[in-house]
Amino acid sequence: MRPILLQGHERSLTQIKFNTEGDLLLSCSKDHVINVWYSHNGERLGTYEGNNGTVWTVDVDSESRFMVSGAADNTLRLWAVETxxxxxxxxxxxxxKRVAFKEDDSQVVCITEQRMGHQCAIxxxxxxxxxxxxxQSQEPLYMFNPIGSKATVCAFTPTPNVIITGHESGKVALFNVKSGDEIENNERAxxxxxxxxxxxxxxTYCITSSKDKAARIHDTKSLMVIKTFxxxxxxxxxxxxxxxxxxxxGGGQEAMSVTTTSLRQGKFETRFWHKVFEEEVGRVKGHxxxxxxxxxxxxxxxxASGGEDGFVRxxxxxxxxxxxxxxxxxxxAD
Structure with missing residues (x-):
């Protein structure tokens, strides 16, 4: 597989996302810029400029009409994808730190950081x-502070008004966004x-990755761990x-200790695992x-993979x- 190397960022990548059709690839990084590319040939279509800090997260709606981004300049922004x-x-x-569209594009959920006396809020x-x-309405429809460990990632589930979150402590939880109540949690996910x-x-299920060197597939209703890699x-x-x-x-040793490790020891490959048998089937090097x-x-x-080296492959x-x-x-049979 010959990779297409996308060079449009000056600093490390934070998130990449395909649109629903898969013809566009959005990438955001610590250099304050969001880029959009054609996925079939890697041609850059354009940039979204306006953020004054690291862009942590990006998501696009199912019609590729609107995009949302979350950044270190304390803003959530709505963009027109086309213009x-x-x-x-x-x-x-x-x-x-994280944004996600609901499947029907009617809502966006976002997580804000726990900092300077402010609690983590969803x-x-x-x-x-x-x-x-x-x-757009300036006021959120719902807002709550998850109790305990702060949330780092989130997504809407098919159940109405329920979101799934991943936390700093490693727990995975389900919240009712209307009441802010934790419906279900798996503290030891x-x-x-x-x-x-x-x-x-x-x-019906989701995959999470963690600094504990494992990825797991969870049932989004019961939070039961189905598979572990x-x-x-x-x-x-x-x-x-x-x-x-x-x-x-994908992962690798912390960016801080990278200079002291060789590429092979750093484990900077994309790893392919068999979803059912929980066995590693291949690796792709490059970053x-x-x-x-x-x-x-x-x-x-x-x-596509985005690395600390500033490249998207x-x-x-x-x-x-x-x-x-x-x-x-x-x-x-499918």
Whole structure:
């Protein structure tokens, strides 16, 4: 697989995201800029400028009309994907670490950092899709402070008004956004900070990665751990490959200690694990530093990884990937 190298950032990547069709790839990094690329050839389509700090997180709606971003300048911003215009800005006392659209695009959830006496807060905003999108409500529809360990990642679940969160202590929880109550939790989901959470296509399960060197698949209703993938390196990101029984894991030693480790010891590869058998099936090298974020094309034809080295690498899968029989001679009907 020859990767396409996307060079559009000057500092390390924080999150990358495909749109629903998979023709666009959004990337944000610590250099205050969000880039959008064509995923098939790596051509840069444009940039979204306006943030005054590290852009931590980005998400795009199902029509690729609106995009939201969260940044260290304490803002949540709504952008027009096509024109690159910032349509609306919400301001908070602390940095926005994670944003996610609801499946029907009607709402956005965001997590703000626990800093300077302010508690970690989770807010849900209604997104007004009428007109040009500049007419938004400044006030959140719901807001609450999760008790105990601060939340680091979140996503909407298929259950109405319920979000799933990953926390600094390693716990995974379900919250009712209306009341702010914790409906269900798994305190021992991970033993260290949860670094990423990605939902399956139908929302019935999700995968989380953690600094405790493991990734796990959870049932989004009961939070039961279905599968565990244990590696020997801290993980920063985990993604599910649609159409194939694989999960992709990325991570590596902390950026601070990277200079003292060689590429091989640093474990900067994207790892492919078999989703059912919990076995590692392959690795893809390439980054000169930890992999911070991984995203898989919604059709499963390619994947992208963003690293501490400031590069995004897009790998289009070879024919052999689709011809391989992950279950032996058994054919699984979709």
């Amino acid at each position: 690159g215009k910032c349509l609306y800005t919400w301001e908070f006392p602390t940095a926005v 807010r849900v905003f209604n997104i007004n899709r009428d007109g040009d999108g500049t007419n 991970h033993s260290d900070i949860v670094t990423d959470l990605q939902m399956s296509k139908d929302g 244990t590696t020997e390196t801290p993980l920063n990101s985990a993604a599910l490959a649609p159409g194939r029984p694989y999960v992709l894991l 000169f530093g930890p992999i911070n974020t991984i995203a898989v094309h919604p059709a499963g034809t390619c994947y 897009v790998h289009h899968f070879d024919d052999s990937y689709f011809r391989a029989k992950p279950y032996g001679d058994l054919e699984i």
